[in-house]
Amino acid sequence: MTLEGVEPRHRTNGERQPCPFCPGQEHDTPHESLAYRTPGSRPDGPGWQLRVVPNKFPALRPDAGGTFCAVEGMVFLTTPGFGRAEVLIECPEHLTAPTALSPNQFAAVFRAYRDRMYTLAEDPYLAYAALFKNVGAEAGASLGHTHSQIIALPVVPESIEAELSGSDAFFARTARCVFCDLASRELADGERVVARSEHFLAVMAYAPRYAYEFWVLPISHTSRYETLTDADAHELAALMRRVLVALDKVRSEPAYNWFLHTAPLRSAELPHYHWHIEVLPRTARPAGLEWGYGCFITTVSPEQAATELRLALPPVA
Secondary structure, three states, rough: OOOOOOOOOOOOOOOOOOOOOOOOHHHHOOOEEEEEEOOOOOOOOEEEEEEEEEOOOOEEOOOOOOOEEEEEEEOEOOOOOOOOEEEOOOOOOOOOHHHHHHHHHHHHHHEEEHHHHHHOOOOOOOOEEEEEEOOHHHOOOOOOOEEEEEEEOOOHHHHHHHHHHHHHHHHHHHOOOOHHHHHHHHHHOOOOOOEEEEEEEEEOOOOOOOOOOEEEEEOOOOOOHHHHHHOOOOHHHHHHHHHHHHHHHHOOOOOOOEEEOOOOOOOOOOOOOOOOEEEOOOOOOOOOOHHOOOOOOOOOOOOHHHHHHHHHHOOOO
């Protein structure tokens, strides 16, 4: 399943020039929704450290109409493309790798995720905020300038509903959070642990979709990403960066996606669910078995992958 020697790389050519995400090109993006700026700098101009703007080519629109599905001939369901689509431009420098961000810049990304979730939750028609990052053309990035995307949906995605339902069923049987159990078992065993900090754990997925898939989650129970503090953001960023540097070293800078799984907007603290970030390196290309049946084959065991990444971890700063 792995095409050795054909690993996808970061996109470094074929992009628009000048880059619409670089300072001085703010006129090429919609008005910013959020910005961390130098005091005194004007909105939609230079002087920013991080910007969030509506996507110029949105998959969803806030003016698309109602959110209720309509039955068409009792066979098909349809709904307008209602929601919000935003781009989080992570730094003013034209960097293509998130590992090139400074510690403060990396932490600001995770703070901005939190801040946008709080704002989006004010809209009662939005049910879920999907926050994700595509690194490299093979992972879906159309521009190299490092950025994340935020898609606010009127429904909870099916994959999140499945996680919520499965973790709720586990809690009903055991009175324990399955993610808390996962963290404690992995820490006790150690084979799939890549790295940990005081409050966060990076662990290889037990049944990875692609080789070197890893998850990052809080060690203590919390279901809502919005509870992240500024200090947590710095700690999370430092751990993520160490593991991503190791991944780049071991797999020669593969393309990858990361996505945040968290409780729905405005939900109470859930005793059965635990927010986490899944990092999916594009170490193979899906084919018939994966697309047709959802069955994934990996050529590297998670235990071996964890060992390789642990050996490649940079020192703790």
